[in-house]
Amino acid sequence: MANIRELDPSASPLDYFGYELRREREAAGMRLADLGSVIFCTGSLVGQIETAKKVPTREFAERADAALMTDGFFSRLVGLVLRSQLPTWFQAYADMEAKATYISTYQCQLVYGLLQTQAYARAVLSVEQADRLDQMVAARMERQRILQREHPPVLWTVLDEAALYREIGGPGVMREQLAHLLSLFGRPWLELQVLPFSVGQHSSTMGSFNLLRFDDHPDIHYAESYDQGHMTANPAVIRERSVGYARLQAEALSPRDSAALIARVMEERYGKQPGPDASPVA
Numbered sequence: 001m002a003n004i005r006e007l008d009p010s011a012s013p014l015d016y017f018g019y020e021l022r023r024e025r026e027a028a029g030m031r032l033a034d035l036g037s038v039i040f041c042t043g044s045l046v047g048q049i050e051t052a053k054k055v056p057t058r059e060f061a062e063r064a065d066a067a068l069m070t071d072g073f074f075s076r077l078v079g080l081v082l083r084s085q086l087p088t089w090f091q092a093y094a095d096m097e098a099k100a101t102y103i104s105t106y107q108c109q110l111v112y113g114l115l116q117t118q119a120y121a122r123a124v125l126s127v128e129q130a131d132r133l134d135q136m137v138a139a140r141m142e143r144q145r146i147l148q149r150e151h152p153p154v155l156w157t158v159l160d161e162a163a164l165y166r167e168i169g170g171p172g173v174m175r176e177q178l179a180h181l182l183s184l185f186g187r188p189w190l191e192l193q194v195l196p197f198s199v200g201q202h203s204s205t206m207g208s209f210n211l212l213r214f215d216d217h218p219d220i221h222y223a224e225s226y227d228q229g230h231m232t233a234n235p236a237v238i239r240e241r242s243v244g245y246a247r248l249q250a251e252a253l254s255p256r257d258s259a260a261l262i263a264r265v266m267e268e269r270y271g272k273q274p275g276p277d278a279s280p281v282a
Helices: 013-027 032-038 043-050 058-068 073-083 088-099 118-125 130-148 171-184 235-251 255-270
Strands: 102-107 154-160 190-195 209-213 220-224 229-232
Touching: 013 043, 013 058, 013 073, 032 043, 032 058, 058 073, 073 088, 073 130, 088 130, 088 209, 088 220, 088 229, 102 235, 118 130, 118 171, 154 235, 171 190, 171 255, 190 235, 190 255, 209 235, 220 235
Parallel strands: 102 154, 154 190
Antiparallel strands: 102 209, 209 220, 220 229
16 A cells, blocks of 8 residues: 555645645545546646645645535635745745735835746746745745735835846746736836936935835834845834835836836837747737
Protein backbone atom coordinates (compact mmCIF):
# COMPACT_ATOMS: atom_id res chain seq x y z
CA MET A 1 0.00 0.00 0.00
CA ALA A 2 1.27 3.49 -0.81
CA ASN A 3 2.59 5.48 2.09
CA ILE A 4 0.09 8.33 2.37
CA ARG A 5 1.45 11.37 4.14
CA GLU A 6 -0.73 12.32 7.09
CA LEU A 7 -1.23 16.03 7.60
CA ASP A 8 -1.77 17.98 10.78
CA PRO A 9 -4.58 20.35 9.72
CA SER A 10 -3.59 22.81 12.44
CA ALA A 11 -0.01 23.14 11.17
CA SER A 12 -0.71 25.77 8.52
CA PRO A 13 -3.44 27.00 6.15
CA LEU A 14 -1.81 24.92 3.38
CA ASP A 15 -1.95 21.75 5.50
CA TYR A 16 -5.56 22.47 6.42
CA PHE A 17 -6.48 22.90 2.75
CA GLY A 18 -4.82 19.60 1.82
CA TYR A 19 -6.39 17.75 4.75
CA GLU A 20 -9.89 18.95 3.91
CA LEU A 21 -9.45 18.32 0.18
CA ARG A 22 -8.54 14.70 0.84
CA ARG A 23 -11.39 14.31 3.32
CA GLU A 24 -13.97 15.73 0.91
CA ARG A 25 -12.63 13.73 -2.03
CA GLU A 26 -12.72 10.45 -0.13
CA ALA A 27 -16.20 11.24 1.21
CA ALA A 28 -17.30 11.65 -2.41
CA GLY A 29 -15.84 8.25 -3.27
CA MET A 30 -13.39 9.71 -5.79
CA ARG A 31 -9.84 8.68 -6.53
CA LEU A 32 -7.14 11.25 -7.20
CA ALA A 33 -7.44 10.70 -10.93
CA ASP A 34 -11.24 10.97 -10.76
CA LEU A 35 -11.11 14.41 -9.18
CA GLY A 36 -8.30 15.49 -11.47
CA SER A 37 -10.27 14.61 -14.57
CA VAL A 38 -13.26 16.61 -13.35
CA ILE A 39 -11.28 19.77 -12.54
CA PHE A 40 -8.97 19.51 -15.58
CA CYS A 41 -5.67 18.63 -13.92
CA THR A 42 -3.70 15.49 -13.17
CA GLY A 43 -4.36 13.20 -10.24
CA SER A 44 -0.73 13.76 -9.33
CA LEU A 45 -1.34 17.48 -8.85
CA VAL A 46 -4.37 16.75 -6.66
CA GLY A 47 -2.20 14.44 -4.59
CA GLN A 48 0.54 17.05 -4.23
CA ILE A 49 -1.97 19.61 -3.01
CA GLU A 50 -3.51 17.10 -0.61
CA THR A 51 -0.05 16.49 0.89
CA ALA A 52 0.83 20.21 1.04
CA LYS A 53 3.62 19.83 -1.50
CA LYS A 54 1.94 22.22 -3.93
CA VAL A 55 0.03 25.44 -3.32
CA PRO A 56 -3.47 25.51 -4.86
CA THR A 57 -4.46 28.33 -7.19
CA ARG A 58 -7.75 30.15 -6.84
CA GLU A 59 -8.94 28.48 -10.06
CA PHE A 60 -8.15 25.05 -8.58
CA ALA A 61 -10.09 25.90 -5.42
CA GLU A 62 -13.13 27.10 -7.35
CA ARG A 63 -13.18 23.97 -9.51
CA ALA A 64 -12.77 21.77 -6.44
CA ASP A 65 -15.78 23.46 -4.86
CA ALA A 66 -17.84 22.79 -7.96
CA ALA A 67 -16.74 19.16 -8.28
CA LEU A 68 -17.14 18.30 -4.60
CA MET A 69 -20.19 20.54 -4.01
CA THR A 70 -18.58 22.18 -0.99
CA ASP A 71 -20.48 25.49 -1.21
CA GLY A 72 -17.45 27.72 -1.73
CA PHE A 73 -15.44 26.32 1.18
CA PHE A 74 -12.18 25.94 -0.74
CA SER A 75 -12.65 29.26 -2.54
CA ARG A 76 -12.89 30.99 0.83
CA LEU A 77 -9.95 29.08 2.28
CA VAL A 78 -7.56 29.58 -0.64
CA GLY A 79 -7.18 33.30 0.10
CA LEU A 80 -5.78 32.44 3.53
CA VAL A 81 -3.53 29.78 1.97
CA LEU A 82 -2.10 32.18 -0.60
CA ARG A 83 -1.57 34.95 1.92
CA SER A 84 0.38 32.52 4.09
CA GLN A 85 2.87 32.16 1.23
CA LEU A 86 3.94 35.79 1.56
CA PRO A 87 7.14 36.42 3.53
CA THR A 88 6.41 36.29 7.23
CA TRP A 89 7.58 39.87 7.74
CA PHE A 90 5.21 41.09 5.00
CA GLN A 91 2.04 39.31 6.13
CA ALA A 92 1.11 41.89 8.78
CA TYR A 93 1.25 44.65 6.17
CA ALA A 94 -0.81 42.61 3.69
CA ASP A 95 -3.49 42.18 6.36
CA MET A 96 -3.61 45.93 6.96
CA GLU A 97 -3.55 46.70 3.23
CA ALA A 98 -6.63 44.52 2.80
CA LYS A 99 -8.48 46.54 5.47
CA ALA A 100 -7.47 50.02 4.30
CA THR A 101 -10.02 52.37 2.80
CA TYR A 102 -7.41 54.72 1.28
CA ILE A 103 -3.94 53.75 0.04
CA SER A 104 -1.35 56.32 -1.00
CA THR A 105 1.91 55.00 -2.43
CA TYR A 106 5.09 56.39 -3.93
CA GLN A 107 7.13 53.89 -5.96
CA CYS A 108 10.60 54.91 -7.09
CA GLN A 109 11.74 51.88 -9.10
CA LEU A 110 8.93 49.41 -9.74
CA VAL A 111 5.21 49.44 -10.45
CA TYR A 112 3.23 49.04 -7.22
CA GLY A 113 2.43 45.40 -6.45
CA LEU A 114 -1.33 45.92 -6.61
CA LEU A 115 -0.99 47.23 -10.19
CA GLN A 116 1.47 44.68 -11.56
CA THR A 117 0.57 42.26 -14.33
CA GLN A 118 1.25 38.60 -13.67
CA ALA A 119 4.17 38.53 -16.12
CA TYR A 120 5.74 41.64 -14.59
CA ALA A 121 5.32 40.25 -11.07
CA ARG A 122 6.89 36.96 -12.14
CA ALA A 123 9.91 38.76 -13.55
CA VAL A 124 10.33 40.88 -10.39
CA LEU A 125 9.97 37.93 -8.02
CA SER A 126 12.17 35.57 -10.06
CA VAL A 127 15.28 37.48 -8.98
CA GLU A 128 15.20 36.19 -5.40
CA GLN A 129 12.22 33.82 -5.20
CA ALA A 130 13.04 31.35 -7.99
CA ASP A 131 12.48 28.31 -5.76
CA ARG A 132 8.96 29.49 -4.75
CA LEU A 133 8.10 31.56 -7.79
CA ASP A 134 4.66 30.12 -8.57
CA GLN A 135 3.53 30.49 -4.96
CA MET A 136 4.81 34.06 -4.67
CA VAL A 137 3.22 35.16 -7.94
CA ALA A 138 -0.10 33.58 -6.92
CA ALA A 139 0.09 35.36 -3.56
CA ARG A 140 0.73 38.72 -5.23
CA MET A 141 -2.19 38.24 -7.60
CA GLU A 142 -4.36 37.33 -4.62
CA ARG A 143 -3.46 40.65 -2.95
CA GLN A 144 -4.88 42.44 -5.97
CA ARG A 145 -8.36 41.04 -5.33
CA ILE A 146 -9.03 43.95 -2.96
CA LEU A 147 -9.29 46.12 -6.09
CA GLN A 148 -12.06 43.89 -7.44
CA ARG A 149 -14.40 44.43 -4.51
CA GLU A 150 -17.71 46.17 -4.95
CA HIS A 151 -16.24 49.00 -2.87
CA PRO A 152 -12.45 48.87 -3.37
CA PRO A 153 -10.08 51.10 -1.43
CA VAL A 154 -9.17 54.42 -2.98
CA LEU A 155 -5.67 53.99 -4.44
CA TRP A 156 -3.47 56.98 -5.27
CA THR A 157 -0.14 56.08 -6.86
CA VAL A 158 2.77 58.37 -7.61
CA LEU A 159 5.13 56.43 -9.86
CA ASP A 160 8.63 57.65 -10.57
CA GLU A 161 9.41 58.00 -14.27
CA ALA A 162 12.31 55.58 -13.71
CA ALA A 163 9.82 52.72 -13.30
CA LEU A 164 8.63 53.26 -16.88
CA TYR A 165 12.13 52.82 -18.26
CA ARG A 166 13.43 50.06 -16.00
CA GLU A 167 12.95 47.06 -18.29
CA ILE A 168 11.50 44.23 -16.21
CA GLY A 169 11.04 40.90 -17.98
CA GLY A 170 11.78 42.23 -21.46
CA PRO A 171 10.06 44.62 -23.87
CA GLY A 172 6.91 42.50 -24.28
CA VAL A 173 6.32 42.31 -20.54
CA MET A 174 6.90 46.04 -20.19
CA ARG A 175 4.53 46.91 -22.99
CA GLU A 176 1.81 44.77 -21.42
CA GLN A 177 2.47 46.37 -18.02
CA LEU A 178 2.28 49.92 -19.31
CA ALA A 179 -0.85 49.08 -21.30
CA HIS A 180 -2.37 47.77 -18.07
CA LEU A 181 -1.56 51.05 -16.30
CA LEU A 182 -3.22 52.97 -19.13
CA SER A 183 -6.34 50.83 -18.78
CA LEU A 184 -6.71 51.99 -15.16
CA PHE A 185 -7.07 55.69 -15.92
CA GLY A 186 -10.61 56.93 -15.45
CA ARG A 187 -11.54 54.53 -12.68
CA PRO A 188 -13.28 56.50 -9.93
CA TRP A 189 -11.32 54.89 -7.11
CA LEU A 190 -7.84 55.23 -8.63
CA GLU A 191 -5.48 58.06 -9.49
CA LEU A 192 -2.06 57.58 -11.08
CA GLN A 193 0.58 60.27 -11.48
CA VAL A 194 4.11 60.06 -12.83
CA LEU A 195 6.89 61.98 -11.10
CA PRO A 196 9.10 63.14 -14.01
CA PHE A 197 12.88 63.16 -14.02
CA SER A 198 12.74 66.93 -14.46
CA VAL A 199 11.63 67.39 -10.84
CA GLY A 200 15.12 66.53 -9.62
CA GLN A 201 15.44 66.30 -5.85
CA HIS A 202 12.12 65.81 -4.09
CA SER A 203 10.52 64.97 -0.75
CA SER A 204 10.90 61.19 -1.13
CA THR A 205 14.41 60.66 -2.44
CA MET A 206 14.87 58.24 0.48
CA GLY A 207 12.70 55.72 -1.36
CA SER A 208 9.28 54.13 -1.76
CA PHE A 209 6.65 54.20 0.96
CA ASN A 210 2.94 53.62 1.53
CA LEU A 211 0.35 55.41 3.66
CA LEU A 212 -2.74 53.47 4.71
CA ARG A 213 -5.90 55.12 6.02
CA PHE A 214 -8.79 53.36 7.75
CA ASP A 215 -12.32 54.14 8.80
CA ASP A 216 -11.73 53.15 12.42
CA HIS A 217 -7.96 52.82 12.95
CA PRO A 218 -5.02 55.24 13.03
CA ASP A 219 -3.16 55.87 9.78
CA ILE A 220 -0.13 53.67 9.09
CA HIS A 221 3.14 54.43 7.32
CA TYR A 222 4.94 51.48 5.73
CA ALA A 223 8.40 51.23 4.18
CA GLU A 224 10.69 48.31 3.38
CA SER A 225 14.35 47.58 3.86
CA TYR A 226 16.12 44.65 2.23
CA ASP A 227 14.72 41.88 4.41
CA GLN A 228 11.88 43.41 6.42
CA GLY A 229 9.09 45.93 6.42
CA HIS A 230 8.41 48.61 9.00
CA MET A 231 4.95 49.85 9.94
CA THR A 232 4.28 52.71 12.29
CA ALA A 233 1.30 54.76 13.43
CA ASN A 234 3.55 57.38 15.07
CA PRO A 235 1.67 60.69 14.58
CA ALA A 236 4.90 62.59 13.89
CA VAL A 237 5.86 60.17 11.10
CA ILE A 238 2.35 60.21 9.64
CA ARG A 239 2.33 64.01 9.63
CA GLU A 240 5.77 64.31 8.02
CA ARG A 241 5.12 61.69 5.36
CA SER A 242 1.62 63.02 4.59
CA VAL A 243 3.09 66.45 3.89
CA GLY A 244 5.85 64.84 1.85
CA TYR A 245 3.28 62.92 -0.19
CA ALA A 246 1.25 66.06 -0.82
CA ARG A 247 4.40 67.67 -2.20
CA LEU A 248 4.95 64.67 -4.49
CA GLN A 249 1.40 64.99 -5.79
CA ALA A 250 1.93 68.69 -6.44
CA GLU A 251 5.18 68.13 -8.33
CA ALA A 252 4.04 65.09 -10.33
CA LEU A 253 2.40 65.31 -13.73
CA SER A 254 -1.38 65.52 -13.83
CA PRO A 255 -3.17 62.20 -14.41
CA ARG A 256 -3.87 63.22 -18.02
CA ASP A 257 -0.23 64.17 -18.69
CA SER A 258 0.91 61.04 -16.85
CA ALA A 259 -1.18 58.87 -19.16
CA ALA A 260 0.28 60.64 -22.17
CA LEU A 261 3.82 60.02 -20.93
CA ILE A 262 3.14 56.33 -20.22
CA ALA A 263 1.66 55.91 -23.71
CA ARG A 264 4.64 57.65 -25.31
CA VAL A 265 7.18 55.51 -23.44
CA MET A 266 5.21 52.37 -24.29
CA GLU A 267 5.31 53.14 -28.00
CA GLU A 268 8.75 54.70 -28.32
CA ARG A 269 10.71 52.39 -26.01
CA TYR A 270 8.85 49.10 -26.22
CA GLY A 271 7.23 49.32 -29.66
CA LYS A 272 4.75 46.72 -30.84
CA GLN A 273 6.28 43.86 -28.91
CA PRO A 274 4.57 40.48 -28.44
CA GLY A 275 3.12 40.00 -24.99
CA PRO A 276 4.39 37.34 -22.56
CA ASP A 277 1.95 34.80 -24.03
CA ALA A 278 3.55 35.39 -27.47
CA SER A 279 0.43 37.11 -28.78
CA PRO A 280 0.53 40.73 -29.95
CA VAL A 281 -0.42 43.33 -27.38
CA ALA A 282 -2.90 45.85 -28.75
